[in-house]
Amino acid sequence: MTSELPDTRNRLIAEYALRLGDDALVLCQRLCAWVTNAPTIEEDLALSNIALDLLGQARTLLAFSGRSDGTNRSDDDLAYRRTEREFRNALLLELPGGDFAFTIARQLAYTHYTSLLYGQLAASADEGLASFATRAAKEAEYHCLHASQWTVRLGLGTEESHRRMQSGLEHIWPYAAELFEADDLTTRLDTEGTAVAPAGLRAAWEREVTGVLTEAGLTVPAPSWQATGGRSGVHTEVFAPLLAEFQSVFRQYPGGLW
Amino acid sequence: MDTDQVRARVETVPDPELPMVTLADLGVIRSVREDADRVVEVVVTPTYLGCPALPVMEADLRTVLAECGHPDGRVTWALSPAWTTDWISERGREQLAAHGIVPPGDAGAPLPVRLGLGRPCPNCGSVATRPLGPFGSTGCQTILVCTACRESFPHMKAV
Secondary structure, three states, X not given: OOOOOOOHHHHXXXXXXXXXXXXXXXXXXXXXXXXXXOOOHHHHHHHHHHHHHHHHHHHHHHHHHHXXXXXXXXXXXXXXXXXXXXXXXXXXXXXXXXXXXXXXXXXXXXXXXXHHHHHHHOOOOOXXXXXXXXXXXXXXXXXXXXXXXXXXXXXXXXXXXHHHHHXXXXXXXXXXXHHHOOOXXXXXXXXXXXXXXXXXXXXXXXXXXXXXXXXXXXXXXXXXXXXXXXXXXXXXXXXXXXXXXXXXXXXXXXXXXX | OOHHHHHHHHOOOEXXXXXXXXXXXXXXXXXXXXXXXXXXEEEEOOXXXXXXXXXHHHHHHHHHHHHOOOOOXXXXXXXXXXXXXXXXXXXXXXXXXXXXXXXXXXXXXXXXXXXXXXXXXXOOOOOOEEEEEOXXXXXXXXXXXXXXXXXXXXXXXXX
């Protein structure tokens, strides 16, 4: 018997899991840069704990993707042995640090998106995705609470914190739109009840986020453009240095184990 | 050792981060059983996907299986149903409280409100407590502060 090619459906599921896993992995790396630099020690702990949750989610998704696509690549293989063009994260997650308000603006957009996404994905017909999402949705709820509270605090804080929070929102808004981009893969998997087409989450996301921004006295941005490219591996110029740093230890000590 | 004896031994393994409670008390151990191929399998549910203690839990369980005469025993992670703090046993809750960690409330309850009455302070008993930081020294804890005695204290968050 010759070895079988993995069937198309499994490869699509693997690609879908890879996107979600890459989002979590890349944002984890960005959040880690805040450790020891956050405004308070409690915030150091909060951001590093959120990063740790994202790392756990990324590892679960990447390992699942490697099993599903028939290559049997591990989470480490996928995190450390891929090049820039092979990453499928949305561009929002790779944008460089900025100030604390920018980070909170990105957290607000991403956590409300994942909270809604994982909440629905928990009902996926695919057991692997469903069990991951059931767990991850609970974690996302806390991340949402954290981002929303900070948004209100900064929005209603001082003139300067309000200005920075609004500016962070203006910066990330065109990138947040990419999270809801429609394409054949998610449409097809959504139709068969396996994945969640992100476009369908947009209205609920806008309602939730607008609620927080209103409470914070902030204005919902109205950008004139929308980012795209991350899902097909076309990244911004800041991504290569991020990946180089992220993969440096693995490349310096090939085959090294803990 | 037969499966029942192995189960009894597995149920004594402490949590690596909160050693005052066992993995069984936390509700992390889902089952200990012998498969058709006579391999003993321990099924565990992760608390949080990114919990850094997960590899240690697995290693500790493997060690115990080997000590019980099952060096080929398996440790399997099951994500579904998702772990909830509602699975923490009464003994586990008492142990947490005895070590100054306020045990979690009902997992179905809404997330903490910004103002109002909080979990009772383990130092003075006042309920005039409020959230200080959403995450504590481990991912499963949050930090509260008591406005009466000014002490801060950890609380295991309900999930």
